[in-house]
Amino acid sequence: MDLVEKARGGDPSAFHELVDRYAGSLFGLAVSLSGNAADAEDMLQETFTGAFRGLGAFEGRSSVKTWLTRILIRQRARHWRSTHRGKAATLSIEDAPDSSVATPSSHAATDARIDVTAAIKSLSPDHREVIALREMQGLSYDEIADILEIPRGTVESRLFRARRELQERLREYLV
Amino acid sequence: MNDCPHAQRLGAYHDSELSGEARAQIEQHLRQCPACAAELRRLGRLSELLSAAEATRISPAALRRLHQGLDAVPMSDLRRVAEVCGAIAASILLVCSIYLVKTQPALGPIPIWETVAVARQEPPTAAPEEQLGQWIVEDLSGKNGHDQN
Numbered sequence: 001m002d003l004v005e006k007a008r009g010g011d012p013s014a015f016h017e018l019v020d021r022y023a024g025s026l027f028g029l030a031v032s033l034s035g036n037a038a039d040a041e042d043m044l045q046e047t048f049t050g051a052f053r054g055l056g057a058f059e060g061r062s063s064v065k066t067w068l069t070r071i072l073i074r075q076r077a078r079h080w081r082s083t084h085r086g087k088a089a090t091l092s093i094e095d096a097p098d099s100s101v102a103t104p105s106s107h108a109a110t111d112a113r114i115d116v117t118a119a120i121k122s123l124s125p126d127h128r129e130v131i132a133l134r135e136m137q138g139l140s141y142d143e144i145a146d147i148l149e150i151p152r153g154t155v156e157s158r159l160f161r162a163r164r165e166l167q168e169r170l171r172e173y174l175v
Numbered sequence: 176m177n178d179c180p181h182a183q184r185l186g187a188y189h190d191s192e193l194s195g196e197a198r199a200q201i202e203q204h205l206r207q208c209p210a211c212a213a214e215l216r217r218l219g220r221l222s223e224l225l226s227a228a229e230a231t232r233i234s235p236a237a238l239r240r241l242h243q244g245l246d247a248v249p250m251s252d253l254r255r256v257a258e259v260c261g262a263i264a265a266s267i268l269l270v271c272s273i274y275l276v277k278t279q280p281a282l283g284p285i286p287i288w289e290t291v292a293v294a295r296q297e298p299p300t301a302a303p304e305e306q307l308g309q310w311i312v313e314d315l316s317g318k319n320g321h322d323q324n
Contacts, residue, residue, distance in 0.1 A: 052245060116225060
């Protein structure tokens with residue numbers, strides 16, 4: 001919060017320090033949501049630009065991380081609408097990376113990562129969001145509900161369905 | 176797949192999101208339901224898999240671009256403000272112009288001396304002497320439009 005106050009007071013180095021502090025984790029989230037680093041970088045740029053312009057409106061009712069994550073989720077929704085206008089909201093499995101094209105590897109962990117990434121990418125946007133926020137960002141249900149502006153019960157039910165889908169796609173790794 | 180009605184709360188239990196009483200109920204149920212116990216184990220394994228999935232790190236070059244992009248934000252904002260002000264000024268100018276045109280008072284009758292002064296004169300058809308006489312007569316009788324009060 002101190003950094004936000006300093007940035008609001010016109011200290012540019014304070015905002016840059018905010019960027020350094022949160023860019024890493026937000027970038028990881030952006031990649032999980034968008035599926036590629038280029039789109040993730042665009043989303044991150046728009047997120048911090050929006051945060052810079054909205055410094056005056058930040059009231060401190062949530063943590064800085066939650067506030068930035070909320071902005072990122074909104075940017076992601078805008079990006080999704082502009083790139084998938086007219087298409088079905090759910091990614092088909094064909095859009096996921098084709099793990100069958102990968103060179104057979106003796107590294108089981110690498111295969112698992114590829115399959116896990118493909119499974120996450122195959123989820124619907126709503127399910128991918130809650131999985132990324134819970135499993136990768138470690139946010140609580142209340143924080144997720146706050147960020148996505150949905151009831152806590154909806155967070156729980158989306159997580160339940162998302163995990164059921166992932167269990168089905170990754171069942172060979174879960175026995 | 177596990178069809179137990181309590182399965183829907185396993186995720187919240189796994190995430191430590193249940194309150195004391197709800198948590199106790201699930202723990203009691205887990206002791207009696209092998210299907211839910213197995214699914215809870217799968218949820219734990221799933222979380223391990225998701226955590227182990229390679230976290231994509233932002234490259235130093237990407238971070239540098241991010242900072243450079245943010246440094247440009249104040250100038251782009253200034254340009255945007257200038258564009259908006261220009262559009263507002265143009266709109267005000269247009270509205271005022273339309274207002275002035277619509278409210279301009281209608282012109283009254285044009286004084287006859289102005290029309291006579293610029294009126295196109297017909298080429299004289301009569302001889303010059305006759306035309307001169309005719310003018311004199313008109314002038315004396317007041318029919319020429321002059322001296323009218």
